[in-house]
Amino acid sequence: MNVGLFIPCYIDQFYPDVAIATYQLLKKLGCEVNYPMNQTCCGQPMANSGFSDLTKGCDVNFVKNFRDFDYIVAPSGSCVLHIKEHLKEGGDKAELDKIRHSVYELSEFLVDILKVNHLEASFPHKVGMHISCHGQRGLNLSSMSELVAPAFSKTEHLLNMVNGLDLKKPLRADECCGFGGTFCVFEEAVSVKMGKDRIKEHLVNEVEFICGGDTSCLMHLEGILKRQGSSVKTIHLAEILNSVL
Amino acid sequence: MGARETILNAVAMNKPDLTELPDIDLSLTIQYTDLIQKFIEMVEAAGGKAYYENSRQQLLNDLAEVKAEGKFMINLLDNRDTEGWKNLNAGELESLDTCYLRAGLGVAENGAMWISERQMSNRLLPFICQHLVIVLNQADIVNNMHQAYQQIDAAEEGFGVFIAGPSKTADIEQNLVIGAHGARSLRVYVI
Amino acid sequence: MRAKQHAEAAQEFIRDEARTDWHDETLWFVRAKRDKAVNTLPEWEKLRDWASQIKNHTLSNLDYYLKSFEEKAISNGIVVHWASDAEDHNRIIHKIIADNKIDKIVKSKSMLTEECHLNEYLQNKGIQILDTDLGEYIVQLRKESPSHIVLPAIHLKRQDVSETFHEHLNTEKGNNDPQYLAGSARHHLRERFIESDLAITGVNFAIAESGSFVVCTNEGNADMGVHSAGIHIACMGIEKLIPKTEHLGVFLRLLARSATGQPITTYSSHFNKPRPGQQMHVVIVDNGRSRQLGRADFRNSLKCIRCAACFNTCPVYRRSGGHSYHSTVAGPIGSILNPNLDMEANSDLPFASTLCGSCSNVCPVKIDIHEQLWKWRQVIVANGYVDKGKKAGMQGMAWVLSNPKVYRMAGKIGRWIMRIFPFILNNSLNVWYKQREMPRAPEKSFRDWFKENK
Numbered sequence: 001m002n003v004g005l006f007i008p009c010y011i012d013q014f015y016p017d018v019a020i021a022t023y024q025l026l027k028k029l030g031c032e033v034n035y036p037m038n039q040t041c042c043g044q045p046m047a048n049s050g051f052s053d054l055t056k057g058c059d060v061n062f063v064k065n066f067r068d069f070d071y072i073v074a075p076s077g078s079c080v081l082h083i084k085e086h087l088k089e090g091g092d093k094a095e096l097d098k099i100r101h102s103v104y105e106l107s108e109f110l111v112d113i114l115k116v117n118h119l120e121a122s123f124p125h126k127v128g129m130h131i132s133c134h135g136q137r138g139l140n141l142s143s144m145s146e147l148v149a150p151a152f153s154k155t156e157h158l159l160n161m162v163n164g165l166d167l168k169k170p171l172r173a174d175e176c177c178g179f180g181g182t183f184c185v186f187e188e189a190v191s192v193k194m195g196k197d198r199i200k201e202h203l204v205n206e207v208e209f210i211c212g213g214d215t216s217c218l219m220h221l222e223g224i225l226k227r228q229g230s231s232v233k234t235i236h237l238a239e240i241l242n243s244v245l
Numbered sequence: 246m247g248a249r250e251t252i253l254n255a256v257a258m259n260k261p262d263l264t265e266l267p268d269i270d271l272s273l274t275i276q277y278t279d280l281i282q283k284f285i286e287m288v289e290a291a292g293g294k295a296y297y298e299n300s301r302q303q304l305l306n307d308l309a310e311v312k313a314e315g316k317f318m319i320n321l322l323d324n325r326d327t328e329g330w331k332n333l334n335a336g337e338l339e340s341l342d343t344c345y346l347r348a349g350l351g352v353a354e355n356g357a358m359w360i361s362e363r364q365m366s367n368r369l370l371p372f373i374c375q376h377l378v379i380v381l382n383q384a385d386i387v388n389n390m391h392q393a394y395q396q397i398d399a400a401e402e403g404f405g406v407f408i409a410g411p412s413k414t415a416d417i418e419q420n421l422v423i424g425a426h427g428a429r430s431l432r433v434y435v436i
Numbered sequence: 437m438r439a440k441q442h443a444e445a446a447q448e449f450i451r452d453e454a455r456t457d458w459h460d461e462t463l464w465f466v467r468a469k470r471d472k473a474v475n476t477l478p479e480w481e482k483l484r485d486w487a488s489q490i491k492n493h494t495l496s497n498l499d500y501y502l503k504s505f506e507e508k509a510i511s512n513g514i515v516v517h518w519a520s521d522a523e524d525h526n527r528i529i530h531k532i533i534a535d536n537k538i539d540k541i542v543k544s545k546s547m548l549t550e551e552c553h554l555n556e557y558l559q560n561k562g563i564q565i566l567d568t569d570l571g572e573y574i575v576q577l578r579k580e581s582p583s584h585i586v587l588p589a590i591h592l593k594r595q596d597v598s599e600t601f602h603e604h605l606n607t608e609k610g611n612n613d614p615q616y617l618a619g620s621a622r623h624h625l626r627e628r629f630i631e632s633d634l635a636i637t638g639v640n641f642a643i644a645e646s647g648s649f650v651v652c653t654n655e656g657n658a659d660m661g662v663h664s665a666g667i668h669i670a671c672m673g674i675e676k677l678i679p680k681t682e683h684l685g686v687f688l689r690l691l692a693r694s695a696t697g698q699p700i701t702t703y704s705s706h707f708n709k710p711r712p713g714q715q716m717h718v719v720i721v722d723n724g725r726s727r728q729l730g731r732a733d734f735r736n737s738l739k740c741i742r743c744a745a746c747f748n749t750c751p752v753y754r755r756s757g758g759h760s761y762h763s764t765v766a767g768p769i770g771s772i773l774n775p776n777l778d779m780e781a782n783s784d785l786p787f788a789s790t791l792c793g794s795c796s797n798v799c800p801v802k803i804d805i806h807e808q809l810w811k812w813r814q815v816i817v818a819n820g821y822v823d824k825g826k827k828a829g830m831q832g833m834a835w836v837l838s839n840p841k842v843y844r845m846a847g848k849i850g851r852w853i854m855r856i857f858p859f860i861l862n863n864s865l866n867v868w869y870k871q872r873e874m875p876r877a878p879e880k881s882f883r884d885w886f887k888e889n890k
Contacts, residue, residue: 009837012882013847014875019882020889035886038840046837048791050813050822051830057838137793145471146749146797148480172464176751180790185867186826187788189447192871193456193755194790223872249518252674252722257499259730264496266679267489269686273479287699335630335664354477354689355699368663368711372656372703390700391685399681400646403709407688409700412656416571416587418594419462420614425570426622426629427656427703 003031004069006103008079008215009041015215021242022075022106028242029114036065044082048181056089063090063099071113072103075238077135078181078214080105085138105139106238107213111154117161123240124164128207128232129156130198130221131174132214141213145174155213155237162240170201179220195224202232209235271391280353280386281435287356291410292423293431297383304434307378308345316342321366322380330367338367344374344428348408351386351435352393357409358433359393362402371408377428379408383435439762439781442788446756455593460754462590467748469697470798476699477689486686488802491739494644494677495729501644501677502720508647509718512709519721522552528719529554529636529669533563536667536715538633542625544651544658545569546638547585547742548671548721550764554636565636566628568657570621577604583758585765586695586744591757625657635661639672639718640741641687645680648708649718652691652701659705667715670707674725675738687741690800694743728776733811737772739801744769746795746805752788761785768795772808775816783821786812844883851877 003026007019026033043058062083066072074080083103087096110116135141135155142153159167178184178194185191199221202210210225210232212218218234225232246254277283285295296303311318317340319330346365348358358379365371387393399405412427423429440448450456474480494501506516519525525548533541541558543549543565555565555576567576571588575581577600582588589597594612601607607620637658642649649670651658662668678687684704692698710716729735747753747767758766763774763782771785786809795805816822836846853860854877862869 007882009843009847013851014877016878016880016882016885020885023886035883035890037883037887040840040843041837043834043837046830046834048810048813049826049830050787050817051827051834052814053818054830054834057834061838061840133790133792133794137797144794144797146794148474148477174794176790176792176794178751178790180792183787183790187443187446187752188867188870189443189450190752190755190788191790193450193453194751195872197457197460197755219875220872222875223868226873227871247518248520248524248722251520252518252720252726253499253502255722255726256502256674256729259726259735260498261496261729261732261735264489264492266493267486269486269682273482275477275479291698291702339626339630352700357700357704368659372659372663389685390689391682394682394685399684399706400643400648400708403707403711405706405708406659407700407704408702409698410702412654412702414570414618414655415696416569416574416589417592417597417614417617419465419587419590420594422615422618424622425618425655425657426568426625426660 001031002070003033004066004072005033005035006039006066006072006074006079007035008074008076010219011075011215014219015236018075018215018236018238021236021238025238025242026073029110029116034069039065042079042082043086044079045181047082047086052086055086059087059089062087063095066099067091067095070102071109072099073106073109074103075106075236076214076216077105077132077139077141078216081134081138105135105141105213107154107158108139108141111157116158119158119161119241121161121241121243122163123243125208126166126168126206127159127240128168128170128202128205128210130177130210130212130217132212132217133176135213136174158237158241159211165240168205168207170198170205172201177217177221179217184220191220192224195220199224207232209233211235211237211240213237269391274389274391275354276388277353280388281383283353284351284356284386285435287353288410288433291356292413293356293410293433295433295435297435300434300436304380304436307432311343318343319345319370319374321346321364330370333367335369335373338369338373341370341374343376343378344370345378345380346371348379348381349385350393350396351381352390353386354389355409357407359397360406360408362404368404371406372427374428376430376432377411378432378434380434380436441784442756442760443784445760445762446788449757449760450755456755458593459591459757463748463754466696470694470745470748473693473697473699483686483690484800484802487690487800488739490678490683490686491801492736494679495675495735495738498674498677498729501679502674504644505642505647505677508645510647512647513716514647514710515715515717517717517719519719519723521723525552525671525719525721525723526554526557530558530561532667532669532717533558533634536634538667539563540632541565541634541636542568542628542632542661542665543636544638544653544661545572545588546636546671547764548638548673549636550582551723552721568625568629568661569653570618570655573621573625574600581759581764583766584744584747585742591759629660629664632661632665634667634669635665636669636671637662639670639676640691641678641684642672642676643681643684644677646708648681648706650684651705651707652703654702656703659703666713667717668710669717669719671719671721673721673723691741691743694745694798694800724777731776734772734776734808736803737769737808739803740769741801743800745798745800749794749798751792751794752790756788761788768805768809769803772805772812775812779816779819780821783816786816844881847881851879855879
């Protein structure tokens with residue numbers, strides 16, 4: 001199975017550990033993993049700001065880097081959703097459709113494609129679950145509190161395989177953290193307030209870590225936690241699934 | 246060109262291609278095993294008080310008590326006395342304490358009752374009275390609003406209303422206050 | 437004067453953090469009541485599908501249904517008026533008032549009359565309208581606008597209401613009991629209902645096949661007004677139509693559960709004909725709606741039944757308050773409706789969202805609200821309603837991210853600066869840094885690691 005590793009730009013630059021964990025985890029699970037060396041960004045920051053006409057360069061570069069894989073996997077629901085919904089240049093329709101249909105967020109790839117039901121992972125800590133909106137409501141990684149539908153969660157399904165992990169959910173299980181791309185600076189006051197409120201609910205649960213599938217949300221929460229001088233850390237799902245004692 | 250034509254032309258020009266109405270499969274909608282019990286539960290959840298056991302006698306007691314208090318009451322239950330109230334205006338009904346009337350249908354899912362214009366005689370009565378008393382036949386309770394609209398002819402008379410509970414508001418800090426502008430209390434006798 | 441942009445108004449709102457928390461929790465409480473109510477119906481998602489399809493169908497044949505409604509309403513004895521815009525709407529109502537020499541007017545909640553600024557229009561002609569919905573009554577006394585379409589005074593605390601009522605109704609100073617305050621309003625407004633000559637209401641649903649319309653309230657204020665007064669004027673947007681009476685079964689099941697978590701409002705009043713001697717008027721208003729109907733990406737916003745579930749679930753609305761949206765209809769739905777009315781003035785609104793998608797999920801008629809927010813952003817930028825600095829920044833970012841070598845160089849330099857000279861970014865010019873630390877910049881990117889370790 002030929003997997004192209006799609007590492008979003010800010011993870012590449014600021015959170016290489018998340019990318020390393022994703023890479024190692026996929027290798028461990030038997031995938032042939034390649035990292036196309038000229039990838040940059042999916043173009044989401046521009047598109048979500050209203051500048052989707054500026055994403056052509058990113059689209060072309062993305063297609064150039066990822067056209068040859070069976071699967072494209074990224075440790076970010078948000079970037080995957082952007083590719084699925086808004087990739088529009090860089091190839092003919094068939095080529096773009098193939099990419100849109102073969103790009104996966106890490107946990108959905110592990111659950112739906114690799115059908116992982118056992119992991120040699122151990123993380124003996126109290127962990128708070130942060131659900132990222134684009135993964136959940138965009139990619140359907142878990143059931144949503146607004147809908148009348150059976151409960152499920154691909155992320156929790158995986159975390160339940162980790163030894164020693166004590167998973168805690170905040171009261172409002174799937175409220176947005178307020179990152180929201182450029183929203184985090186253009187609507188700074190609301191963004192930070194939303195983040196603080198998420199953190200408050202996790203602190204009630206006395207968690208040691210806040211875990212999520214999107215590093216962007218975690219970066220935002222981490223920034224607030226650090227400013228508060230909190231000992232609570234943020235951690236990406238991949239890092240937990242890849243951790244061994 | 247008047248506003249009517251301007252609007253209709255713009256709508257005709259801008260509307261999308263025709264789509265179909267859905268097939269509404271009522272077998273998918275909720276049915277309750279005990280209609281009366283559910284109805285009573287929902288009347289009370291809406292802030293009303295429902296009487297079922299021995300309700301005929303309780304209703305007679307209710308009428309006797311209110312009568313004894315000597316307040317202005319209107320009883321439309323016996324169908325003898327409806328014409329006289331028809332043309333009273335708000336000023337004349339302002340002091341109305343209790344109004345008794347019949348509902349044509351009750352809905353289990355929400356405790357609402359349908360009252361047609363004929364049943365209320367005067368459109369103001371169910372709203373302007375301080376206390377509203379509704380009598381409903383237990384055979385006239387349906388599961389849900391879809392069934393309700395199958396049973397009633399909502400456009401048959403000049404006016405009709407579904408009433409669920411006494412008037413209420415939560416406009417101050419989401420605190421529920423019973424008794425906004427309509428009736429302050431609702432008693433329902435299921436007979 | 438241009439209204440304060442959402443971000444700035446929100447920042448001011450949040451400055452009182454305790455009050456923001458209270459506002460957030462009060463509205464979350466409504467969302468929680470909604471969740472509880474919808475989970476009692478296994479067919480909930482089916483109902484949403486049906487409602488969406490009925491509304492889509494109606495919009496696709498709206499001219500026919502409008503004409504059908506008009507014809508039936510007229511034959512029922514209702515006078516039907518058509519208004520292209522707010523000005524028309526206000527003029528029509530003023531004419532009815534003037535022709536009948538009316539001076540005592542009560543109004544129940546109608547967001548359309550708010551949208552048309554009817555109160556101000558009539559006030560300028562020396563005519564006072566009394567808003568009778570408790571929330572609207574409170575904000576009217578305070579000379580404010582509603583901050584929420586279902587709960588107009590949700591931004592106010594009981595102390596605020598108490599002070600307002602003390603000032604205007606001479607209630608006991610410092611008595612903050614909601615029961616007492618609502619009771620005082622009831623007492624005061626009863627007299628006004630009884631003496632009123634004309635009552636204005638909105639319309640929740642207009643039924644094409646019968647020419648009838650339905651008005652839903654909990655307070656009974658609409659009914660108290662219209663059944664007391666000699667003249668009833670009902671104002672409706674063209675999108676209020678539904679084809680058949682039986683469709684009310686679908687919509688009345690959805691509306692109150694979505695709005696407040698009640699299974700139905702206390703009163704669902706069906707108006708078919710005026711009572712003997714009464715005048716009943718319906719004013720059908722376009723005011724930009726037919727234009728929105730022509731916008732393929734945005735037309736289904738016209739399905740909205742004004743339940744405000746999207747307000748209550750919106751994490752941004754709950755923390756910024758309705759007034760920060762500087763529009764009659766705030767919240768997520770307002771952010772996709774208002775740019776149609778005035779794109780420039782409302783160009784900030786589609787950006788007042790994280791695109792979390794919760795709004796679309798609670799919407800009882802399945803409007804893809806968050807997707808339309810994204811699309812409005814594109815339209816607004818394409819029309820040039822965007823800050824020049826933001827545009828330049830986006831162009832620069834696009835250039836860097838389109839060129840892998842430039843991207844890698846920029847990343848390397850950026851991380852180096854952050855490590856060696858953190859103060860360059862950690863200062864007041866960096867909005868991120870105001871309340872958040874910057875991420876720790878690693879020496880190597882993942883790509884650097886991969887080259888060495890693969």
